[in-house]
Amino acid sequence: MNPAYQHTDKEKFLNSYGAFASRHELMDSPLNTLAIRKFEELGFPTTKHEEWKYTNVSPILKNRFALSTGKSRLKREDILPFLLTGKDSILLVFENGFLNRELSLIENLPQGVIIDSLASSRNHDVVKQHLGKYAPMKQESFVALNTAFIFDGAFIYLPVNAVVERPIHLLYVNDSREEATVVYPRNLIVAKKNNSLKIACTYHTIGNINSAFTNSVSEIVTGANANVEFVKVQTENDNTYHISHTEVMQERDSVFNISTITLGGNIVRNNLHIVLNDVNCTSHLYGLYITDGNELVDNHTLVDHAKPNCESNELYKGVLGGKSSGVFNGKVFVRPDAQKTNAYQSNKNILLSDEATMNTKPQLEIFADDVKCSHGATTGQLDSEALFYLRSRGIGEKEAKAFLNIAFAADVIKNISLEPLRDRLMPLIERKLKQGD
Amino acid sequence: MLEIKNLQAKVEEKQILNGINLTVNPGEVHAIMGPNGSGKSTLASVLAGRDEYEVTGGEVVFRGENLLEMSPEDRARKGLFLAFQYPVEIPGVTNANFLKTALNEIRKANGQTPMDSKEFLQIMKEKMKLVEMDKAMTQRSVNEGFSGGEKKRNEVFQMAMLEPMLAVLDETDSGLDIDALRIVANGVNALRNQERSFIVITHYQRLLDYIVPDFVHVLYKGRIVKSGTKELAMELEAKGYDWIKEEVGIHI
Numbered sequence: 209m210n211p212a213y214q215h216t217d218k219e220k221f222l223n224s225y226g227a228f229a230s231r232h233e234l235m236d237s238p239l240n241t242l243a244i245r246k247f248e249e250l251g252f253p254t255t256k257h258e259e260w261k262y263t264n265v266s267p268i269l270k271n272r273f274a275l276s277t278g279k280s281r282l283k284r285e286d287i288l289p290f291l292l293t294g295k296d297s298i299l300l301v302f303e304n305g306f307l308n309r310e311l312s313l314i315e316n317l318p319q320g321v322i323i324d325s326l327a328s329s330r331n332h333d334v335v336k337q338h339l340g341k342y343a344p345m346k347q348e349s350f351v352a353l354n355t356a357f358i359f360d361g362a363f364i365y366l367p368v369n370a371v372v373e374r375p376i377h378l379l380y381v382n383d384s385r386e387e388a389t390v391v392y393p394r395n396l397i398v399a400k401k402n403n404s405l406k407i408a409c410t411y412h413t414i415g416n417i418n419s420a421f422t423n424s425v426s427e428i429v430t431g432a433n434a435n436v437e438f439v440k441v442q443t444e445n446d447n448t449y450h451i452s453h454t455e456v457m458q459e460r461d462s463v464f465n466i467s468t469i470t471l472g473g474n475i476v477r478n479n480l481h482i483v484l485n486d487v488n489c490t491s492h493l494y495g496l497y498i499t500d501g502n503e504l505v506d507n508h509t510l511v512d513h514a515k516p517n518c519e520s521n522e523l524y525k526g527v528l529g530g531k532s533s534g535v536f537n538g539k540v541f542v543r544p545d546a547q548k549t550n551a552y553q554s555n556k557n558i559l560l561s562d563e564a565t566m567n568t569k570p571q572l573e574i575f576a577d578d579v580k581c582s583h584g585a586t587t588g589q590l591d592s593e594a595l596f597y598l599r600s601r602g603i604g605e606k607e608a609k610a611f612l613n614i615a616f617a618a619d620v621i622k623n624i625s626l627e628p629l630r631d632r633l634m635p636l637i638e639r640k641l642k643q644g645d
Numbered sequence: 646m647l648e649i650k651n652l653q654a655k656v657e658e659k660q661i662l663n664g665i666n667l668t669v670n671p672g673e674v675h676a677i678m679g680p681n682g683s684g685k686s687t688l689a690s691v692l693a694g695r696d697e698y699e700v701t702g703g704e705v706v707f708r709g710e711n712l713l714e715m716s717p718e719d720r721a722r723k724g725l726f727l728a729f730q731y732p733v734e735i736p737g738v739t740n741a742n743f744l745k746t747a748l749n750e751i752r753k754a755n756g757q758t759p760m761d762s763k764e765f766l767q768i769m770k771e772k773m774k775l776v777e778m779d780k781a782m783t784q785r786s787v788n789e790g791f792s793g794g795e796k797k798r799n800e801v802f803q804m805a806m807l808e809p810m811l812a813v814l815d816e817t818d819s820g821l822d823i824d825a826l827r828i829v830a831n832g833v834n835a836l837r838n839q840e841r842s843f844i845v846i847t848h849y850q851r852l853l854d855y856i857v858p859d860f861v862h863v864l865y866k867g868r869i870v871k872s873g874t875k876e877l878a879m880e881l882e883a884k885g886y887d888w889i890k891e892e893v894g895i896h897i
Contacts, residue, residue, distance in 0.1 A: 591733075592696070593733045594733050594734075594735050596695060596696070596717060596733075597729065597732070597733040597735065597787075598735070598743070598747075599694075599716070599717040599718045599721070600693050600694070600717050600718075600720075600721055600726075600727055600729075601721055601743070601744075601747035601803065601807065602718050602721035602722050602747045602748075602750045602751040602754070602807070603718060603743075603746055603747050603750050604718050604750065605716070605718065607746070607750070608718075611738055611743075611746070612735070612738070614737075615735065615736060615737025615738045615786075616737065618737050619736070619737055
């Protein structure tokens with residue numbers, strides 16, 4: 209057994225799986241079974257594990273989480289604050305992991321397009337062909353755990369040449385008002401040739417007495433010449449733990465843009481893997497995290513340049529207050545085949561207090577010789593000259609700081625193409641920044 | 646308007662101001678000249694309330710109140726304005742948003758209601774004309790990517806918008822070509838009136854051809870060693886500073 213893993217809390221989750229398996233007719237029995245076996249082998253990572261050095265998951269595992277039975281109690285007014293993408297969105301509301309059809313709006317889809325719950329699409333050929341094929345459950349225990357508990361989530365499929373112009377909003381609510389809950393959201397998005405779509409995937413909690421745990425996995429296939437935007441927003445409260453993995457497979461000439469916006473959560477880990485699996489792909493990775501209190505936000509990204517003539521561009525920014533901490537680990541692989549690669553990475557952080565910390569680590573591994581790659585990281589205080597300038601014009605110190613922080617954050621948000629989402633995110637960001645004072 | 650008595654200040658353990666005395670009455674324009682390192686910019690920074698400068702003695706009374714006890718924002722709200730020698734770039738904050746916030750903070754502090762967007766845009770339009778500023782500049786981030794001349798014009802534009810009681814111009818003319826200098830000076834002159842006072846800090850007499858001062862002071866080694874009218878500036882231009890150094894002697 210790998211000494212980097214611990215086993216003390218594992219049994220709890222294995223027992224929970226036993227109950228889950230006997231309750232539900234499983235989504236994909238062989239996959240679930242294989243995954244739970246992988247999870248049993250791997251156990252949970254400890255801080256001895258290089259990839260989890262700064263993120264100790266044991267506080268998460270100490271809790272006793274209940275798995276939802278699918279009972280619904282969510283009302284329309286409960287989700288109003290979370291409707292972030294505008295009225296004309298295609299909306300899928302997931303309540304403790306289960307699609308709530310009453311609150312969802314899935315109508316007037318273009319010909320051949322499927323946007324539905326994963327549970328009801330289980331027998332679809334595309335699901336059978338793609339589900340579990342990309343996310344690395346053999347290496348990542350939280351991916352294995354999520355895969356074992358696959359029951360519901362979003363399934364999005366666009367046939368060749370299909371375009372969905374309306375934003376698709378996958379809204380996940382973890383309702384822990386009655387008891388501490390765990391949810392395992394799973395998304396499968398398969399875009400074929402020449403597709404275009406924009407997805408916002410947002411995570412929220414209701415109830416703040418009990419803790420909650422979201423362990424989500426999204427698999428996204430971006431077909432040839434497809435253009436996919438994916439925005440992951442997370443506003444869960446500080447009693448919530450969130451561990452997610454997003455795996456993206458890009459085919460030739462495709463464009464994939466992702467923004468990962470973290471505005472809450474006690475311990476948050478976002479894993480993002482993008483494989484540029486054929487020539488002439490472009491990906492943009494944007495990230496913003498605003499933390500306060502004792503929060504920990506850890507972003508691990510991996511951009512895997514497998515083929516020539518691709519470009520990746522990464523910008524992650526953080527504003528850290530209180531005693532919070534941040535982690536950024538950005539890996540870029542440029543494989544021997546991947547000549548003419550352009551890969552850029554930047555991580556910028558502002559520490560609002562002396563007790564906030566940031567660990568940032570760029571990791572470029574380049575095996576091709578004709579490439580352009582760069583990375584940069586900065587961590588510092590607010591620009592005191594800029595602060596004085598604003599104050600000398602009559603703007604109060606607190607306001608001036610907020611001004612500068614908001615401008616810093618807006619630099620990430622401006623890259624999101626969904627305008628209603630941009631407009632709704634900015635006030636949330638301002639509120640979170642003001643909390644941190 | 647402003648009364649500076651025996652003002653002394655240091656920065657990073659270095660004493661720079663060694664007892665400045667200056668009285669500025671409403672409507673007056675005072676020019677402060679002096680060689681490099683004489684303390685001109687330090688005086689401007691101390692008046693505006695920059696943190697790094699420590700006042701070690703003396704007092705400054707601005708419109709009847711102790712200026713040195715006020716935060717930088719309170720000084721601005723009370724009617725003080727500093728045109729920066731090196732205006733700061735603030736990415737992500739538009740000029741318009743910045744100015745509207747500043748203007749309304751000042752109005753609020755003075756018991757006025759906030760200005761609505763329509764009225765604000767109207768006034769902004771007028772004042773932009775004053776400094777021949779392009780409309781697009783108001784939607785750009787504050788000073789970001791501005792040329793030296795644009796930055797200085799933006800300072801005068803802000804001054805025009807905020808309508809201070811006392812404006813301190815810290816080498817606003819430095820590095821400007823003659824056209825930009827004329828624009829900046831016109832902006833300042835348009836704001837001159839019976840109540841508003843100016844302290845114009847400059848290296849060059851040239852500026853004073855455009856902004857004609859009521860008084861000229863020579864700052865040297867942290868003290869005002871000579872005061873006069875605009876003729877003094879011309880004399881300095883013709884003869885340099887050496888005669889003043891000799892006149893006041895090396896004992897200071």
